[in-house]
Amino acid sequence: MKKTAILFPGQGSQYIGMGQALIEADQEAAALMEMAEEVSGFPLKKLCLEGPIEDLTRVLHLQPALTAINLICWQQLKKALPDFVPAYAGGHSLGEYSALQAAGVLSAEDTMTLVTKRGEFMEREGTANPGGMLAVLGLTIEEIDNLLKSYTGAGVVVVANHNAEQQIIISGDQKGLDGFSEMCRENGAKKIVALKVSVANHSPLVAGAVEDFSACMAKIPFHTP
Template structure:
């Protein structure tokens, strides 16, 4: 079997119809979606399948809906590979909760409860402190940070995600994002692209959610990971359940070190990355991170045929 890392996407990967192929055909997949609806209290099946997309994209609904689809995909891959365990698991932002479920740090119900609570708190912060996110293409992290430090754009804007060497994601209010975009384009950024999110994730604008979310997590049982998880906040492995709890509280308002996470997996000899969940955003990022001429494979699966192909790639 190939040394495999499982990746779970976060907000921005949603599309109408996500998860339908499994939920309508597989009793186990339907049961996950049913539980997600009971725990959240939201009509997630209707939203995920039929939308409207702007309603699905609301952080309140998207967090439990996307997490349910990610988990369904994980369970479908396990069904095809009994007894198999990946070398690593990681998730991008919201996707990190799916990784914690896969690693058995959290139970299914607790995972769904936490992402529902996270969505409620982040929607609250988004109403109180409106903002958004934008991807910067063509500049490296040090350049972006230097331009922002020297330009001192009005409003609030910070680096939220270090996705690849030349894809940096900003988060902030409209004034800060607009001012930063003008500065960065003037200094050589190829593009600054607004993202399909409704809240300024991983920024000071959502920091008010952290203490309330930490209080919610204090009532949840965290367990030592059965699969090594590389965390967004530290780009390192953590096995202590209490420290994992702390990392997940900070994660809401902290930078996502995605480039460093993928580089750590590559340094440990990962041969195959499999993205489980809607779209192929993380697969695209990994392909940009891989060194020229690398033989490492990247696959994405959220349909039965794609899941079959992923299982064959892991265990040829």
């Protein structure tokens, strides 16, 4: 018997106009967006539909904005396929919170509360410790790890995500990203692409958000899936 999984995207997948067709065509989708705006305190609909992309991409805005669109997509999928029950729900980084809501672990309101605070704390840390993320294509995780062990250049750089056999995401400050990406090119990387994010996610540069966010999570009820 086949089992189906649903996977929610994370930061970097945003674009101007995302969710527009659903929000404009369906009252329940519009109501969910209104709830997300009320919880977050941000004009998420305007950011998603009109931008500008620089404002949408700010981690402070992007985490609640993208999560709202994820929840709307899940809402609409359930309406279209009322008997559909996935065997698994997962998410790519930020998308994990949408997966928890889809699995019944979090309410939609609590999901929006968490991602709003997560964005707030990560923006604070990103402002204090600027950085970004790069996708390295053409090298394996073993090759990247070995290069990192021998990297003696300036800055901070770490592996953030292992997306595929030869697609590794690195995160760090600008000096670290510049120096290590050049090392990757010299050692066979086929392509290096900057991600559409505003902070160095999954790196020590945003680790200061953990304590405050953990305190927020402790106040939220998590239910059995």
